Amino acid sequence: MELIIGDKVWSSWSMRAWLVLKRTGAPFTETYVKLHAETTHDDAVAAGSPSGLVPVLKDGDVTVWDSLAICEYLAERFPKAGLWPADVAARALGRAAACEMHSGFHSLRGELSMDLARRETATIAPATAEDVRRVVALWSQLLAHFGGPFLLGSDWSIADAFYTPVATRFRSYGVRLSDHGDVGAAGAYAERLLETPEFLEWEKDALAQARHGGAG
Ligand SMILES: N[C@@H](CCC(=O)N[C@@H](CS)C(=O)NCC(=O)O)C(=O)O
Structure with a gap:
């Protein structure tokens, strides 16, 4: 899997997806997009973000953009990780x-x-x-x-x-x-x-x- 994220010091939405992906224990690579730059939107699109925003998760043929959608995807993809409670x-x-x-x-x-x-x-x-x-x-x-x-x-x-x-x-x-x-x-x-x-x-x-x- 690949997670496309912004500068770690600023990107709160990226952090959320990254923390959850870490909790799955699955291996992944990180691709960085520099935020607060004139080229941010274009760089994000070039990296594979349909919206021009980060984070984006790529899992084989599946591309998921938006932090919450990524977290929900990971909860379903890795049910044993307990990312949501059973109740x-x-x-x-x-x-x-x-x-x-x-x-x-x-x-x-x-x-x-x-x-x-x-x-x-x-x-x-x-x-x-x-x-x-x-x-x-x-x-x-x-x-x-x-x-x-x-x-x-x-x-x-x-x-x-x-x-x-x-x-x-x-x-x-x-x-x-x-x-x-x-x-x-x-x-x-x-x-x-x-x-x-x-x-x-x-x-x-x-x-x-x-x-x-x-x-x-
Ligand atoms: N609703 C989106 C928001 C994503 C978002 O705004 N990401 C910021 C970085 S934290 C971004 O990509 N900014 C780049 C820009 O605005 O050009 C999510 O939850 O993923």
């Missing part, structure tokens, strides 16, 4: 959480764009603070419902992949979750996401790539 209700809640991230939180995504090399204390707009409060509420509710340590219980899932870049944004911009309704569980969960071996591997690659001038 139908838990799976539905996990999908709702992943979809809310995929289609929402526009202010948070716009104002606090992912940059793994960044550390600052940002003042955030009211709409972004509203998004942060919603993330804290969503995390807290699922952690309490399933008992943690991950959103759907004991096993890491696609829902956790979808929120890992969010945890990096909170760290990069110094967002204190206790200022946004957290009584401890959400902050601890954010730290947990940033301690998984898969995330640490991505982060190491990202910082090395950034030091060498980015992907491409």
Whole structure:
């Protein structure tokens, strides 16, 4: 399999697909498209992206674009990897959480764009603070419902992949979750996401790539 991705330091959608693909244990190659360049769209198309965006997964004759579609494809292709829980209700809640991230939180995504090399204390707009409060509420509710340590219980899932870049944004911009309704569980969960071996591997690659001038 081949995963086409953007600069690891910036590309949050790529990270989600990559974390999930790593969890399958299947071998794959990575193809990089340099983001924030005049040629990004054309480079992505040339690499095989129908939409001109990354990530894209190629698996033989199958090309899947869009992070969520890739994750769902991998969950079906590798059922033993346990990327979604076996329980139908838990799976539905996990999908709702992943979809809310995929289609929402526009202010948070716009104002606090992912940059793994960044550390600052940002003042955030009211709409972004509203998004942060919603993330804290969503995390807290699922952690309490399933008992943690991950959103759907004991096993890491696609829902956790979808929120890992969010945890990096909170760290990069110094967002204190206790200022946004957290009584401890959400902050601890954010730290947990940033301690998984898969995330640490991505982060190491990202910082090395950034030091060498980015992907491409
Ligand atoms: N909905 C898409 C969004 C993909 C997306 O926006 N990817 C960004 C990188 S993180 C991209 O390709 N940007 C290139 C551009 O906008 O030219 C997904 O979930 O995969």
